[in-house]
Amino acid sequence: MSIFDGLKFRKVSSPIHNIDPRIKFIYVIIIFISAILFHQILPLAILFLMQLPFVFIAKVQKQWLRSLRGAAFIAGFIFVINIVTRLFYNGWPTTTLATLEMVEPALGMTMRFIVLVESFSVFFLTTSPDYLGLALEQSRAPYEFAFAFTTAVRFVPVLAEEAQTIMDAQKARGLELDKGNVLKRIRNYIPILIPLIVSAIRRSLELAEAMESRAWGAVKKRTNLYLLKLHKGDYALIGIIVLVLLVTIYVRLFVFESIPLLSTFF
Amino acid sequence: MSVISLSDLVYTYPGASKPSIDGVSLNIAKGEFVLITGPSGCGKTSLCRTFNGLIPRFYQGELKGQVFVAGQDIAGKQTFDVAKHVGLVFQNPENQLFALSVEKDVAFGLENLGMSREEMRKRVDWALNLVGIYDLRERSPHEVSGGQQQRVAIASVLAMQPEIIVLDEPTSFLDPLSAERIFEVIYKLNQEQGITVVLVEHRLDLTARYTNHLIVMDKGKICFEGNPREILCNEKVCQIGVGIPKATLLYKKLKTAGFDVNSQIPLSSAEFADQLLKVLNQ
Numbered sequence: 001m002s003i004f005d006g007l008k009f010r011k012v013s014s015p016i017h018n019i020d021p022r023i024k025f026i027y028v029i030i031i032f033i034s035a036i037l038f039h040q041i042l043p044l045a046i047l048f049l050m051q052l053p054f055v056f057i058a059k060v061q062k063q064w065l066r067s068l069r070g071a072a073f074i075a076g077f078i079f080v081i082n083i084v085t086r087l088f089y090n091g092w093p094t095t096t097l098a099t100l101e102m103v104e105p106a107l108g109m110t111m112r113f114i115v116l117v118e119s120f121s122v123f124f125l126t127t128s129p130d131y132l133g134l135a136l137e138q139s140r141a142p143y144e145f146a147f148a149f150t151t152a153v154r155f156v157p158v159l160a161e162e163a164q165t166i167m168d169a170q171k172a173r174g175l176e177l178d179k180g181n182v183l184k185r186i187r188n189y190i191p192i193l194i195p196l197i198v199s200a201i202r203r204s205l206e207l208a209e210a211m212e213s214r215a216w217g218a219v220k221k222r223t224n225l226y227l228l229k230l231h232k233g234d235y236a237l238i239g240i241i242v243l244v245l246l247v248t249i250y251v252r253l254f255v256f257e258s259i260p261l262l263s264t265f266f
Numbered sequence: 267m268s269v270i271s272l273s274d275l276v277y278t279y280p281g282a283s284k285p286s287i288d289g290v291s292l293n294i295a296k297g298e299f300v301l302i303t304g305p306s307g308c309g310k311t312s313l314c315r316t317f318n319g320l321i322p323r324f325y326q327g328e329l330k331g332q333v334f335v336a337g338q339d340i341a342g343k344q345t346f347d348v349a350k351h352v353g354l355v356f357q358n359p360e361n362q363l364f365a366l367s368v369e370k371d372v373a374f375g376l377e378n379l380g381m382s383r384e385e386m387r388k389r390v391d392w393a394l395n396l397v398g399i400y401d402l403r404e405r406s407p408h409e410v411s412g413g414q415q416q417r418v419a420i421a422s423v424l425a426m427q428p429e430i431i432v433l434d435e436p437t438s439f440l441d442p443l444s445a446e447r448i449f450e451v452i453y454k455l456n457q458e459q460g461i462t463v464v465l466v467e468h469r470l471d472l473t474a475r476y477t478n479h480l481i482v483m484d485k486g487k488i489c490f491e492g493n494p495r496e497i498l499c500n501e502k503v504c505q506i507g508v509g510i511p512k513a514t515l516l517y518k519k520l521k522t523a524g525f526d527v528n529s530q531i532p533l534s535s536a537e538f539a540d541q542l543l544k545v546l547n548q
Contacts, residue, residue, distance in 0.1 A: 154408065212349070213349055214349060218349075
């Protein structure tokens with residue numbers, strides 16, 4: 001089932017994949033904040049380019065490009081809306097400089113959005129769900145949440161397979177899924193959904209039984225087979241985070257006004 | 267000394283009119299390999315769930331009689347307390363694995379018990395090696411075959427080092443070859459580790475040879491209990507709907523036709539083939 005392919009979980013190892021998800025998350029937040037602090041194209045372009053090494057080291061270029069392509073539509077929308085509002089307020093530009101002054105902020109806004117999408121996509125593309133679950137477990141989140149998260153990830157392919165089986169079975173009995181108007185088509189899926197939900201509930205009961213039989217809830221503070229320990233890569237990223245933070249604060253406070261704009265070159 | 271002892275057990279599921287377990291008394295000795303069989307709905311699954319207290323705690327309903335596990339009455343105990351003594355392996359391997367890697371799943375019970383990381387590591391590796399899936403430890407449970415999944419389930423119960431392992435039709439989702447491998451693993455655990463095994467199974471062809479304590483259940487009652495060689499020859503057992511091993515059936519047919527190999531009743535094809543060869547070579 002192709003729709004669920006993206007949800008299938010695979011263990012990948014790369015220097016970026018191996019970084020503690022918590023530190024990676026802080027990094028994303030810092031990039032996020034920096035992107036919001038600036039509206040000029042130059043710093044935003046730097047922020048954009050800064051993510052590229054991560055993408056290449058983790059070897060996720062393909063998926064990364066796909067996620068950017070997905071964001072392209074909204075990015076285009078943001079650009080057009082910005083241009084249109086400016087046209088509305090300032091009227092049609094007469095000189096090249098005026099055009100640049102109109103296009104530049106719009107471009108900046110679009111760039112900012114792309115940086116946000118980019119950094120989040122790098123985070124999710126390079127963090128495997130089991131690692132994320134582990135980070136959840138070890139950052140004092142209640143274990144039930146972490147368990148629910150990893151179990152959900154674990155059962156996505158199982159449920160996808162089951163949905164396929166039920167679809168085949170109902171089709172074999174003459175159910176036509178792709179017939180009728182939109183409303184009818186949605187209604188066609190009811191005979192798929194009901195057995196799927198019933199079996200999921202039954203499955204959850206069996207899971208609960210298996211958990212009980214393996215001493216679920218025996219002690220208040222459970223232990224964990226794995227320990228997230230900080231490695232070289234983690235320290236390197238912490239260094240980068242501190243650097244980005246310092247540079248952002250400095251530039252924002254002292255040289256914000258003198259950041260060159262495209263229009264200053266004319 | 268018996269590790270599991272039931273006396274006059276009667277259990278009715280909530281909303282059911284007839285009891286699913288109807289007056290069962292049973293003693294299972296330490297180190298035994300017990301095989302429970304019987305037609306579907308005869309109460310074998312319910313019986314398994316009384317061993318660690320899932321019945322009545324998880325299912326509610328009404329339970330009368332006493333269950334003693336490892337010398338203690340489990341009536342007032344939580345399931346997790348009993349789980350240290352009795353490991354339960356279920357029918358569907360898929361629904362008893364919930365982690366994203368095999369070794370994390372095996373560690374699940376130990377994590378729940380709050381065991382230290384070093385001890386846990388040792389036990390996980392030990393359990394994985396014992397069932398022969400050490401190489402799969404970093405795979406996702408979804409990626410491995412059904413037989414391997416069931417081995418993960420056995421390992422995860424084994425890691426908790428229970429005295430008793432109860433397996434409720436562990437091979438009904440597996441092909442005959444994987445099933446045979448699972449039975450070999452279970453038999454090895456019983457022989458080499460001295461773990462008491464209670465196996466619920468329809469496939470007597472593959473399992474009868476491992477036991478000398480067979481229990482046949484029907485309609486919530488124990489109908490026959492004892493040596494499989496005696497029980498499986500009984501006409502009444504066939505009528506209940508028990509899958510008699512083919513070798514035993516053939517032996518009986520040959521005997522009624524006047525051909526007697528003059529040895530004990532065989533439980534597996536290999537055993538009967540040996541007996542026949544001996545007779546034919548004479």
